[in-house]
Amino acid sequence: MDGTAAVDSYMDSLDHPFATELQTVRQYILAAHPRVTERIKWKSPSFHVGTDDLGAFELRPTGFLRLILVFPYGLVADPTGLMTGTWADRRELRFTSAADVTAKRFPLQHVVRDWVALLPESV
Template sequence: MDGTEEVDSFLAGLDHPLTAELQTVRGYILDAHPLVTERIKWKSPSFHVGSDDLGAFELRPTEFLRLILVFPHGLVDDPTGLMTGTWADRRELRFTSAEDVAAKRFPLQHVVRDWVALL
């Protein structure tokens, strides 16, 4: 099973109030750069380029959708304030609704493209 089929299967059984929003964010990330692929890692949909992990959803919260991005090659600029946190190598993104997801599409895709450029 390739990564997309694995993620599709996982999401088909997911009971989370923001599953539709997760699907939308997933599409935005995959559309941002052709090298980004997906799989299930850390018991959640995750994204990577080759052996470098881009990040994963953390699905325990149900009042928002949390996406953790990792930056093993250095942080990227985030002039829109999309990302939160002060960790040395990762940042958190939160999505609360379909409208919030749509509003964050282009900043998210910009971050993904800049992340890939650091490889």
């Protein structure tokens, strides 16, 4: 089963209060850059380019939707304050409603495109 089919199957059985918002964020990320693909990793929908992980949803909290982005080649600029955290190689995004997901669409897609631009040419 390819990555998208595996994620589709996972989503069909997902019982989470933000499942609809997750589906929307998923589409925003995949639409941001054609090289980004998805799979199930860490028991959750995740995104990658080749062998480089972009990020994954962390679904244990149920009061919001959490997306963890990883930056193996350096952090990207975040002038909108979309991302939180002070880790050396990752940041967190939280979505609290459908309106919040919509409001963060373009900043999120900008971060994804900047992330892809940091990848080495060989990836």
